[in-house]
Amino acid sequence: MMTQDEWINVKQEMRGAVGESKFTNWIEPLVFETLRDGVLTCSVPTLFIGNYVNQNYADQIVYLLARAGQEVERLSFVVRNDETAGPQQQKQQPAAPAAAGARRGVAESARLEERYTFDTFVVGKPNALAHAAARRVAEGGPVAYNPLFLYGGNGLGKTHLMHAIAHDMRQNRPELDVLYLSADQFMYRFVTALRERKMMDFKHFFRSVDVLMVDDVQFIAGKDSTQEEFFHTFNALADAGKQIVISADCAPGEIRDLENRISSRLASGLVVDLHPTDYELRLGILQSKVEQYRSQHPELVVADGVLEFLAHRISNNVRVLEGSLTRLFAFASLVGKEINLELTQDCLADILRASDRKITIDEIQRKVSEHYNIRLSDLIGPRRMRSYARPRQIAMWLSKQLTNRSLPEIGKRFGGRDHTTIMHGVRKIDELRQTDSAISEDLEMLRRTLEQ
Numbered sequence: 001m002m003t004q005d006e007w008i009n010v011k012q013e014m015r016g017a018v019g020e021s022k023f024t025n026w027i028e029p030l031v032f033e034t035l036r037d038g039v040l041t042c043s044v045p046t047l048f049i050g051n052y053v054n055q056n057y058a059d060q061i062v063y064l065l066a067r068a069g070q071e072v073e074r075l076s077f078v079v080r081n082d083e084t085a086g087p088q089q090q091k092q093q094p095a096a097p098a099a100a101g102a103r104r105g106v107a108e109s110a111r112l113e114e115r116y117t118f119d120t121f122v123v124g125k126p127n128a129l130a131h132a133a134a135r136r137v138a139e140g141g142p143v144a145y146n147p148l149f150l151y152g153g154n155g156l157g158k159t160h161l162m163h164a165i166a167h168d169m170r171q172n173r174p175e176l177d178v179l180y181l182s183a184d185q186f187m188y189r190f191v192t193a194l195r196e197r198k199m200m201d202f203k204h205f206f207r208s209v210d211v212l213m214v215d216d217v218q219f220i221a222g223k224d225s226t227q228e229e230f231f232h233t234f235n236a237l238a239d240a241g242k243q244i245v246i247s248a249d250c251a252p253g254e255i256r257d258l259e260n261r262i263s264s265r266l267a268s269g270l271v272v273d274l275h276p277t278d279y280e281l282r283l284g285i286l287q288s289k290v291e292q293y294r295s296q297h298p299e300l301v302v303a304d305g306v307l308e309f310l311a312h313r314i315s316n317n318v319r320v321l322e323g324s325l326t327r328l329f330a331f332a333s334l335v336g337k338e339i340n341l342e343l344t345q346d347c348l349a350d351i352l353r354a355s356d357r358k359i360t361i362d363e364i365q366r367k368v369s370e371h372y373n374i375r376l377s378d379l380i381g382p383r384r385m386r387s388y389a390r391p392r393q394i395a396m397w398l399s400k401q402l403t404n405r406s407l408p409e410i411g412k413r414f415g416g417r418d419h420t421t422i423m424h425g426v427r428k429i430d431e432l433r434q435t436d437s438a439i440s441e442d443l444e445m446l447r448r449t450l451e452q
């Protein structure tokens with residue numbers, strides 16, 4: 001025989017032992033129901049809580065009960081609803097919404113854009129690796145890349161690839177619960193759960209998925225409690241062998257104000273970079289978009305040379321490229337003309353002017369030598385001291401990233417060096433920026449000033 005008061009005392013002792021937040025999350029919701037044949041039964045809002053308590057706190061609770069003179073061998077949990085709640089049910093929110101939402105499938109995650117599929121994703125050198133990794137994750141099997149971390153600049157296709165993974169899974173493995181959402185939606189749900197005191201539901205919701213995809217994770221950097229919760233969610237899922245896919249605008253180690261333990265966890269799977277588009281990829285994307293449009297508007301005629309012109313002149317960002325085409329299509333159908341070079345130049349004058357601003361290797365070399373306070377001639381010249389060699393490799397890396405110049409062309413601008421030297425320099429910096437935060441910060445800073 002055990003009284004409610006004795007149980008409350010045990011709970012209060014647990015409060016002291018586990019701390020306030022764990023107490024609120026896990027112990028407070030336990031409502032004593034019966035003690036029979038050495039089995040203490042409590043009701044809980046969700047079975048998840050029961051399982052969690054069993055795994056993490058059962059021994060401690062049994063020990064405290066023994067100290068209070070109660071012989072308990074094990075704990076058992078039943079899920080309560082409003083009608084069956086025990087006499088001292090706390091102000092716990094009903095569990096129904098989370099339980100019902102638990103098996104929600106892809107459709108109940110954030111809205112997925114229909115057209116963001118693998119079929120509509122054009123693959124080229126700059127995004128081949130990211131595409132292959134995304135495909136592999138969508139296929140499933142043993143979780144080889146966990147997490148898959150996709151990063152790259154604006155409009156390079158991160159969201160498209162994430163939606164493509166989700167679409168693919170929905171089609172081929174409908175039994176999986178796939179949750180896709182942006183990091184700000186994660187934060188919004190977290191803050192709402194806190195405010196409405198529904199943290200249990202929140203935790204249950206996120207820990208019950210098979211695949212978690214969080215887009216633009218840089219958004220939670222600097223938001224302390226959201227980061228913390230994200231970290232726990234991440235660990236719980238990863239430990240349970242669930243697939244996680246994350247995207248951001250830069251590499252894990254380069255996300256400002258993101259705690260180290262989180263960035264190193266994010267970097268613990270496969271980290272893949274979507275590089276700025278090159279001419280071939282831009283042309284391929286343009287051709288594919290025109291084909292898609294023409295399948296519905298066969299009257300559209302695009303003169304020879306227009307797509308090549310656009311692929312040459314418009315920036316890396318695929319969003320800008322798409323926007324240009326959409327404007328051209330609208331304009332052409334309005335005036336009932338074919339899209340030729342003249343119409344293109346008229347219609348896109350502002351976009352073309354804006355993308356005229358190209359970063360040059362000269363500019364990069366100047367900025368880098370200023371930043372490291374060395375002479376331009378030393379940056380380009382033959383001296384091999386580390387204090388020159390490292391900035392030189394950084395300038396090579398930036399030239400590769402921010403211009404469309406080939407390795408031999410870059411080599412020529414660095415005192416006539418061979419393209420293999422440039423390749424070595426670029427690789428070295430690629431390695432260092434993963435491990436050396438000073439270098440990765442320098443790169444980010446230089447990139448920003450150059451892109452202004």
Ligand SMILES: Nc1ncnc2c1ncn2[C@@H]1O[C@H](COP(=O)(O)OP(=O)(O)OP(=O)(O)O)[C@@H](O)[C@H]1O
Pocket residue numbers: 116120121122123127152153154155156157158159160161249285318319322
């Ligand atoms: N390789 C590609 N093939 C076809 N379309 C692409 C490709 N890359 C990007 N796009 C298109 O470009 C647009 C921008 O892509 P997306 O939103 O995925 O970029 P993002 O990397 O998530 O950008 P941001 O960081 O700004 O959110 C989308 O309409 C997408 O369909």
